[in-house]
Amino acid sequence: MIKEQLAKFNGFVDTALHENLDKYDIEEMGEVVSLDRGIAIVKGLKKVKYLELIQFSKGTRGMAFNLDVDRVGVVLLGSYRHIKSGDPVKRTYDVASVPVGKEYLGRVIDPLGNVMDEKGPIRGSDEFPIEREAPPILDRAPVNEPLQTGIKVIDSIVPIGKGQRELILGDRQTGKTAIAIDTIINQRDKNVICIYCAIGQQISSLSKIIASLKENHSLNHTILVVAQADDPPGLAYIAPYAATALGEYFMEMGEDVLIVYDDLTKHARSYRELSLLLERPPGREAYPGDIFYIHSRLLERSTHLKIDLGGGSLTSLPIIETQAENISAYIPTNLISITDGQIFISPKIFNKGNIPAVNIGASVSRVGGKTQLSAYRKITSALKLSYSQFEELEIFASFGTKLDDETKTILSRGERIRTVFNQPQYSPVEVSEQIGIFLALTEGLMDKVPLNKIEEAEFIVRNVVRNFMEFKELVLSSAGMDESIKIEFLEMVSERFEEELVD
Numbered sequence: 001m002i003k004e005q006l007a008k009f010n011g012f013v014d015t016a017l018h019e020n021l022d023k024y025d026i027e028e029m030g031e032v033v034s035l036d037r038g039i040a041i042v043k044g045l046k047k048v049k050y051l052e053l054i055q056f057s058k059g060t061r062g063m064a065f066n067l068d069v070d071r072v073g074v075v076l077l078g079s080y081r082h083i084k085s086g087d088p089v090k091r092t093y094d095v096a097s098v099p100v101g102k103e104y105l106g107r108v109i110d111p112l113g114n115v116m117d118e119k120g121p122i123r124g125s126d127e128f129p130i131e132r133e134a135p136p137i138l139d140r141a142p143v144n145e146p147l148q149t150g151i152k153v154i155d156s157i158v159p160i161g162k163g164q165r166e167l168i169l170g171d172r173q174t175g176k177t178a179i180a181i182d183t184i185i186n187q188r189d190k191n192v193i194c195i196y197c198a199i200g201q202q203i204s205s206l207s208k209i210i211a212s213l214k215e216n217h218s219l220n221h222t223i224l225v226v227a228q229a230d231d232p233p234g235l236a237y238i239a240p241y242a243a244t245a246l247g248e249y250f251m252e253m254g255e256d257v258l259i260v261y262d263d264l265t266k267h268a269r270s271y272r273e274l275s276l277l278l279e280r281p282p283g284r285e286a287y288p289g290d291i292f293y294i295h296s297r298l299l300e301r302s303t304h305l306k307i308d309l310g311g312g313s314l315t316s317l318p319i320i321e322t323q324a325e326n327i328s329a330y331i332p333t334n335l336i337s338i339t340d341g342q343i344f345i346s347p348k349i350f351n352k353g354n355i356p357a358v359n360i361g362a363s364v365s366r367v368g369g370k371t372q373l374s375a376y377r378k379i380t381s382a383l384k385l386s387y388s389q390f391e392e393l394e395i396f397a398s399f400g401t402k403l404d405d406e407t408k409t410i411l412s413r414g415e416r417i418r419t420v421f422n423q424p425q426y427s428p429v430e431v432s433e434q435i436g437i438f439l440a441l442t443e444g445l446m447d448k449v450p451l452n453k454i455e456e457a458e459f460i461v462r463n464v465v466r467n468f469m470e471f472k473e474l475v476l477s478s479a480g481m482d483e484s485i486k487i488e489f490l491e492m493v494s495e496r497f498e499e500e501l502v503d
Contacts, residue, residue, distance in 0.1 A: 390414020
């Protein structure tokens with residue numbers, strides 16, 4: 001009888017402790033069992049929840065990741081050199097979150113919202129959990145508004161829309177980050193907020209990127225979320241989720257947001273490292289079985305919301321690194337299947353001096369022409385056909401075969417298209433000027449211009465567009481190209497070419 005009463009009393013005490021902790025202000029404590037490269041094994045936290053923050057000594061926090069029967073695997077989110085076995089830990093009853101707000105524009109922060117630049121502290125206006133559910137399908141609107149990159153080859157062949165997820169992939173040092181930075185620079189004065197998420201990057205590379213954005217007056221509309229190369233793998237893992245939470249804050253306010261993940265290859269490797277240290281079963285290439293899920297739940301958060309939900313959008317440009325152009329490797333194929341298209345950067349094209357080195361045959365946008373301006377769509381269909389014919393015939397022409405006049409014309413125009421696609425970094429081209437250049441190209445006005453004067457021809461066309469306001473307004477409208485305006489524009493360009501270029 002006494003034993004039964006004692007058991008009831010113990011049950012009552014246990015319920016009071018664990019169901020009314022806030023009311024009684026009782027903390028659940030535990031201790032560190034072991035520590036290994038950013039992972040702590042903790043015992044004593046029996047009621048801890050998945051992804052809950054755990055407080056360690058000297059302000060370091062960790063995230064509950066493995067919930068075993070008597071142990072908890074904790075991913076550390078800060079310096080852990082001072083932590084040792086036997087140290088006390090306690091629950092915080094909070095999930096990992098990041099402070100959000102317009103105060104972060106133009107600033108460099110870590111994935112936990114701590115300031116990394118020297119511009120003083122920031123107090124965010126709100127906090128968002130780093131892990132959030134993707135918007136349901138009924139909350140989404142079609143992707144039909146263009147997000148201009150300012151890069152001619154991308155805007156014409158693989159156009160990107162607001163709310164789209166376009167993968168950038170290629171071997172290292174071929175210009176993947178350059179495309180993303182140029183896209184951020186092109187959003188200047190276009191009411192698009194940009195977030196650059198650096199995962200496991202060297203501080204020297206980051207310094208160059210920050211300097212480029214500052215020099216091109218693009219830092220004020222950009223937030224940089226940085227997990228450095230020497231940070232714990234836990235910070236690299238949460239970095240893209242934290243950056244996305246920041247983007248969602250602006251998207252839900254009705255803003256258009258562009259987010260760059262540079263790069264998800266390092267993110268996958270950091271997750272593999274954490275999983276192996278936590279003794280989770282390894283799968284293909286030692287990656288855990290849920291490696292696909294960590295990227296799909298991240299990228300599904302990019303979307304275009306309905307007008308009644310604010311009409312904001314979150315466009316993502318994830319970057320991944322390939323080995324020897326192998327796009328059929330494990331992580332590249334995973335991400336190709338998740339995203340709405342890919343821009344493939346080829347080292348062979350890069351080594352020929354064609355920059356940006358976009359492989360047009362292997363690049364695709366699954367949203368495609370739906371996001372392009374009406375005038376642009378009509379021009380680029382002819383452009384794609386001309387260029388694909390050129391690439392096919394170029395191989396045969398290299399054997400020294402005797403060519404007929406029609407083939408020579410196709411080859412000549414193809415060379416000019418390739419030259420026009422070349423574009424220096426940090427020099428985005430306004431969309432109406434792009435349309436003018438490609439219109440002059442497809443209508444044959446550049447056929448007589450020597451290859452070494454194509455760049456001059458582009459500047460002439462751009463000047464004509466800037467001064468011909470009727471043409472500029474028409475191509476930017478939904479009405480498309482008017483035939484009389486088109487003829488007038490081509491005559492103006494032709495006259496300028498004859499005066500300044502053709503020998």
